[in-house]
Amino acid sequence: MSGDADSASTEQIRDALRRVIDPELGYNIVDLGLVYDVTVRNDGRDAHITMTTTTRGCPATDYLQSGARDAAFTVDGIGSAQVTLTYDPPWTPKLMAPAARVHFGIKDE
Amino acid sequence: MPGASLSRWSLSYFAAAVVFLLAGQVLMVFGFGYPAAALRAPDTLLVVHCVTIGWLSLLMCGALFQFVPVLVVRPIYSNTLPLPALLLILAGLAALLASFLQLGGHLPVIPHCFAAASVLLGSGFGIVLWTLGRTLSAARPLNLPARFVAIGLCSVAATVTLGILFTLAFGGYTRAPFALELLGRGMPLHVIAGLGGWLTFTAIGVSHRLLSMFMLSPELDGASTQWTFRLGTLALAIVIIAGTVAVIARAGLNAVLVTAGLAGAGTLALYARDVVQLYRKRVRRVIELNSRMAGIALGHLAAAAVLTFACAVSGGFGQYGGALIFLVSFGWLSGLGLAKLYKVVAFITWLECYGPVLGKTPTPRVQDLVVEPRARTWFWLYFAAVDVGTVCLLARAPLVFRAAAAGMLLASAGIALELIRTRRLANVSPALRLPQGTRLPRLLFTFVAN
Numbered sequence: 001m002s003g004d005a006d007s008a009s010t011e012q013i014r015d016a017l018r019r020v021i022d023p024e025l026g027y028n029i030v031d032l033g034l035v036y037d038v039t040v041r042n043d044g045r046d047a048h049i050t051m052t053t054t055t056r057g058c059p060a061t062d063y064l065q066s067g068a069r070d071a072a073f074t075v076d077g078i079g080s081a082q083v084t085l086t087y088d089p090p091w092t093p094k095l096m097a098p099a100a101r102v103h104f105g106i107k108d109e
Numbered sequence: 110m111p112g113a114s115l116s117r118w119s120l121s122y123f124a125a126a127v128v129f130l131l132a133g134q135v136l137m138v139f140g141f142g143y144p145a146a147a148l149r150a151p152d153t154l155l156v157v158h159c160v161t162i163g164w165l166s167l168l169m170c171g172a173l174f175q176f177v178p179v180l181v182v183r184p185i186y187s188n189t190l191p192l193p194a195l196l197l198i199l200a201g202l203a204a205l206l207a208s209f210l211q212l213g214g215h216l217p218v219i220p221h222c223f224a225a226a227s228v229l230l231g232s233g234f235g236i237v238l239w240t241l242g243r244t245l246s247a248a249r250p251l252n253l254p255a256r257f258v259a260i261g262l263c264s265v266a267a268t269v270t271l272g273i274l275f276t277l278a279f280g281g282y283t284r285a286p287f288a289l290e291l292l293g294r295g296m297p298l299h300v301i302a303g304l305g306g307w308l309t310f311t312a313i314g315v316s317h318r319l320l321s322m323f324m325l326s327p328e329l330d331g332a333s334t335q336w337t338f339r340l341g342t343l344a345l346a347i348v349i350i351a352g353t354v355a356v357i358a359r360a361g362l363n364a365v366l367v368t369a370g371l372a373g374a375g376t377l378a379l380y381a382r383d384v385v386q387l388y389r390k391r392v393r394r395v396i397e398l399n400s401r402m403a404g405i406a407l408g409h410l411a412a413a414a415v416l417t418f419a420c421a422v423s424g425g426f427g428q429y430g431g432a433l434i435f436l437v438s439f440g441w442l443s444g445l446g447l448a449k450l451y452k453v454v455a456f457i458t459w460l461e462c463y464g465p466v467l468g469k470t471p472t473p474r475v476q477d478l479v480v481e482p483r484a485r486t487w488f489w490l491y492f493a494a495v496d497v498g499t500v501c502l503l504a505r506a507p508l509v510f511r512a513a514a515a516g517m518l519l520a521s522a523g524i525a526l527e528l529i530r531t532r533r534l535a536n537v538s539p540a541l542r543l544p545q546g547t548r549l550p551r552l553l554f555t556f557v558a559n
Contacts, residue, residue: 020467023459024323026474055322057182059114059175059460067468074469093325093392104325105394 009044009075016071017049023060027103029068033095036086040078047072047081052091061085114178115460117557118191120532122171123450124553125199127525129163130443134521137514143431144507149296151212158209160438162202162230165308166265167195168446170237172315172453173258177241180255180318181248186240188557194236201229208276223280227273234269238262253330253338257314260342264306267349271299287357294362298352300434305373306345308442309410313341313380316403319449320384324391324400329383337379344372370421377414381407398481402448402488409440409495432502439495439517447491447524455479455531461550461557462534462543470544473537480536484527491520 017035018028029035029051037050049068053061065083072081093106133156136142142153170191178185204226210216245251245259271291277283278292291298321328347369355365384407413436420426420433455478463472494516501510532552534542543549550556 017468019471021472021474023463023467023472023475024456025325026476054325055179057179058322059179059456060464062114063460063464063467067464069468071468104392106392 009040009047009077010038012075013038013040013047013049013072013078016074017068019074020064020067020071022054022064024058025054025104027100029064031097031100033093033097033100034064034091035068044077045079047075047078049081049083050086051083052086054091056087056090114184115457115555115557116171116175116178116185116191117188117555118195119171119175119555120454120457120552121554122167122174122191122195123454123528125195126164126167126171127450127521127528129159129167129202130521131518131525133160133164134514134518138511138518140507140511144502144505144510148431151209155206155209155213157434158202158205160443161303161308162198162205165438165442165446167198168450169308169311170194170198172449173237173241173311175453175457176315176319177244177255177258180252180258180315181245183244183248186243186247190236190240194233194240197229197233197236199233201226201231201233204229205276208280212279221280223276224282227276231269231273234265238266253334254314254318256338257317257341258311260338260345261307261311261314264302264310264345264349268299268303268307271295271302271353275299290356290359291353295353295356297362297366298348298356301348301352301369302345304434304437304442306349309437310341310345312442312445313337316445317383317387320387320400320403323393323452324387324396325393326387326391329386333379334383337376337383340372340379341376344369344376347372367421370417374414374418377410381411397452397476398479398485398488399448399452402451402492403445405488405492406441406444406448409436409444409492413437413441429503432499435502436495436499440492440499444492444495447521448488450528451479451484451488451524451531454528457555458532458534458550461555462547466544466546469546471541472544473541477537477541478531478534479527480530484524487520487523487527490516491524494520 014030014035017030020029021027022029022032022034025032032054034053035049035051039048040046049072051064051068053064065085068083069081072078093101093104096104096106136156136159142150142156146152174185174191204222207216207219208222208226211218211222241258241262245255248255251259274288275292278288317329317334320326347365352362352365352369355362388404413433416429416433416436420429455475459475459478466472494513498510498513498517501507501513529552530536532550534549
């Protein structure tokens, strides 16, 4: 039961994170591949997001982190949200979802 | 800490810089200074310093306060010190320009104007160096783009020091033989350290990172780019150190300039290779106006390199030196500066206004803050006018040059208006313009909530 709630919330959080755009690329952070992991525990109450930015030191980093946290809180039942920033592995355009790759005119290798 | 990475005063530097760009162009339209006057005439020196300190250096300082923290992934040493630095530089520049007006007979003599300019400009740039130097120093070992900036900062220190010695000798405050020698023969060192070291070498370093960031190209830090840095540093060291020694020792400068010129040519060739790689390997196939216009500016740098070579071979620096300085200042440095300013103002404005509500409400993209087709017309007019102006200087056609300067002025004013519209969010659709929790950014500074 608890596992079902957690996985449902995970998907809801991923949807909510699509509202957060990378300001430079103008595309949502989920389909850009900037969100590495979303985990929800404790019956859908505690969210943990692991994400990165396109460039290390990007001036938008703090805003993207707090934006992801705020987006997670818009999901019903989420009581705590933690966002961890990582550059391991570093982001590459290969991590983009197919729709984003098409949007940016990136050809598959 | 949201907002910690936004520079509070960069917009103030940019605004002051644009005012000086327009002022310099107005002077050129009215035929003030070169080519109507000699290259070393006080009227020419006034226009040159209006452009190099007022426009290019303030632009570069404002950009570095925002982007050095990005390069080194550390906060700026102080977000407060840039303001007194700006005020000191503005006061010092006013004193310097007034000194040239006195020398040109346009103003009655005001005592100690040159001394005031030296103290104020020296202090202002000193604070800039302290703030950026401490930021870099805390981030050692430096990555490659940051090392370019570090050498650029050493170059501005040399440029300002030489400038202060010139003003002290010019104003009669010192009769020391080395200062008089430098005043007499050291001008090329001052020009190369400023345009080549401070402005060009720093722009090369920052452009490596910005072009890669804005076009999603792989960052370059391989052997070729390392050699770009080493060779460029060598060229600047030869000009600044060996050149100064040669002038003070009353030895010839030709050997120094030829050696440095060869190293400089190698640097530019390697940089050209880097730039071609950055554009070729970009993931973002459709690039924005700023990257396209940066490419045009880079083409002007290549043209300036060719003209330098032609002058060196033909011994035509005396005849064509003015055209060369014009091409470097307006085709390369100002072209790149305007292109990147167009992007950076939109980026900073987005972060300031929409960053705090990201994730809470739909936000526009950075691209929604600008209207590229409108700005594109101004940029093309700008570069076309610069090219006509350069040809006029080479062909000695001063009247047509003034018409070209009018074209540059019109185009620069058009770009400046676009920057104001960006800052006022005038291009954003009303539905997205000011969502709850946002407020209209101020025109002249950035609100930083830390």
